[in-house]
Amino acid sequence: MSEKKALWTKDFVILALSNFMLFVAFQMLLPTLPVYVTDMGGDQLAVGLVISLFTVSALLVRPFAGKALDTIGRKPVLLLGLAIFLLAVAGYYWMVSVALVLAIRFLHGIGWGIVTTTYGTIVSDIIPRERSGEGMGYFGMFSNLAMGFGPLLGLWVSQNWGYGWLFAISAGLTALAMILSRLVKFKPIVPAKKQQGSVLSGLxxxxxxxxxxxxxxxxxxxxxxxxxxxxxxxxxxxxxxxxxxxxxxxxxxxxxxxxxxxxxxxxxxxxxxxxxxxxxxxxxxxxxxxxxxxxxxxxxxxxxxxxxxxxxxxxxxxxxxxxxxxxxxxxxxxxxxxxxxxxxxxxxxxxxxxxxxxxxxxxxxxxxxxxxxxxxxxxxxxxxxxxxxxxxxx
CATH class of the missing domain: 1.20.1250.20 (MFS general substrate transporter like domains)
Structure with missing residues (x-):
């Protein structure tokens, strides 16, 4: 029987930690952004749009992000997504109206759609094929840990330190995720064959x-x-x-x-x-x-x-x-x-x-x-x- 290929490699651990930082940054804002919008004078419709606009923009960008990953490469797409995500998180505090918050929420969703699609693709490159289920399970475990920790941290920070610190810490964690992601050795990829037809083909x-x-x-x-x-x-x-x-x-x-x-x-x-x-x-x-x-x-x-x-x-x-x-x-x-x-x-x-x-x-x-x-x-x-x-x- 051939020896089982290693799963917990340096690149896998670094990528999992980077993903964890990003998910904590994201989860911190889930229970707090609706309250932030309400405190700014937003109504129930505005609070609902906080969720729907984010989902819509992430949904729209994912197919394009996936195609870019196969044609441009993993690293530039990941760094672009993290930069957009960081810009949006840091920008929430400076938005002076509910309308501007909703606009940057749409941008936030674009960043989220790009980075989560990219993390999922990169980890599939790293995990040995015969251990794909196990590897995806462990990788997702870091996201689940963030799901339990992030919202509690976000609520505590916003209630005790205020929204300025909330957005600053979330942005800081995103920056850490970006730094860690640069330490990953990206495997060279063979670019996918260009699809004939319109720009939408192959999405x-x-x-x-x-x-x-x-x-x-x-x-x-x-x-x-x-x-x-x-x-x-x-x-x-x-x-x-x-x-x-x-x-x-x-x-x-x-x-x-x-x-x-x-x-x-x-x-x-x-x-x-x-x-x-x-x-x-x-x-x-x-x-x-x-x-x-x-x-x-x-x-x-x-x-x-x-x-x-x-x-x-x-x-x-x-x-x-x-x-x-x-x-x-x-x-x-x-x-x-x-x-x-x-x-x-x-x-x-x-x-x-x-x-x-x-x-x-x-x-x-x-x-x-x-x-x-x-x-x-x-x-x-x-x-x-x-x-x-x-x-x-x-």
Whole structure:
């Protein structure tokens, strides 16, 4: 048996730390920017635009970022994205009106779309192919750690030191991410062949479309969680709704490496089906939660499901494409997730308005049902044995 290739290389660790710094900088602003806009005199519409404008700009830029990664190269695209992100974060404090804050929020989304697409592509270059699931799991674990730490840090800084320090620290962390990223030795790439046709050709990777479709359906469910969980807590009388994010992040961190190793050894079907069922159990549990302990259990189940499914889908996506198209594939994958979050927030928000947030979460199980049905149809058409061994075949 050949010796297993190293995963925890210097470049992998540096890139993971750089990604962690960026995610903390981003997560610090998630719970604080809506309050900042409100303090400036913004209404509920303005607060909603803080989320939607960011998502839209990230969604629009990802396919172009992916194509640039495959034609221009990884390093210049990453540095450009980090520079835009840094400019936006530092600029929030100097915006004198809600309209200007929203404008720079759009720019912020462009930077975020570029850097997250680029990080996902670069790490897929670094991780050994036979350990792609495990590597993606560990890499995502750093993002999950930031999800648990960043919002708490952002709230503490804004409440105790003010918004000036909030934006300064977030900008400082982004600058650290940029410095660390320059220490990574980028592997030379073979430029992708130019696609004939318009400038829009080649933006999406066809081989990535199927796992991206499944990711879109997961994004719809996730959009309902991140957009409405606080309002759900108010509706059912759960005061400390922040516990959901804490235990969800813990579950995500715990399951990612284990799910990644199982993906590498057994294939995607061993993660995507049971992970989807567990995710559905957490969602159903959440919809009936009226106490903190019920919500915590729901958060753990949801975290186990998402923590297994999404990195496995990402690793599966990378394995399906040619190395020269990894940028386009990563852009396609994350664009689908963004589209799911944005579309899910709108559709589920309309359902909640007509019913309740608890009922809304039960309706979101329809997206999960489609996810399982589509994947089962795929297994039936491809043959279970082929699908199970696809991720470990060369």
């Amino acid at each position: 999406l990777e066809k081989a990535a479309l199927f796992p991206s479709l499944l990711n879109l359906l997961i994004g719809i469910i996730y959009g309902g969680i991140v957009s409405f969980i606080t309002l759900f807590g108010i509706e059912v009388g759960i005061v400390n709704i922040g516990l959901f994010f804490l235990f969800n992040a813990i579950a995500l961190m715990a399951v990612r490496p284990l799910a990644g190793k199982l993906f590498d050894r057994k294939g995607p079907v061993w993660i995507l089906l049971p992970g989807g069922v567990i995710l559905g159990g957490g969602l159903l549990m959440l919809s009936y939660s009226t106490t903190e302990w019920q919500m915590i259990l729901a958060a753990i189940l949801f975290g186990i499901g998402v923590g297994g499914v999404q990195p496995s889908l990402q690793a599966w996506t990378i394995k399906r494409v040619d190395p020269t198209r990894r940028g386009a594939a990563t852009g396609t994958f994350f664009s689908a997730f963004d589209l799911g979050i944005g579309g899910g927030a709108m559709i589920l928000g309309a359902i909640a308005k007509m019913t309740s947030f608890a009922v809304m979460y039960r309706y979101s199980l329809v997206a999960l049902g489609l996810y399982l049905l589509i994947y089962l149809i795929y297994l039936a058409r491809q043959g279970k044995k082929t699908a199970m061994s696809e991720s470990i075949s060369s």
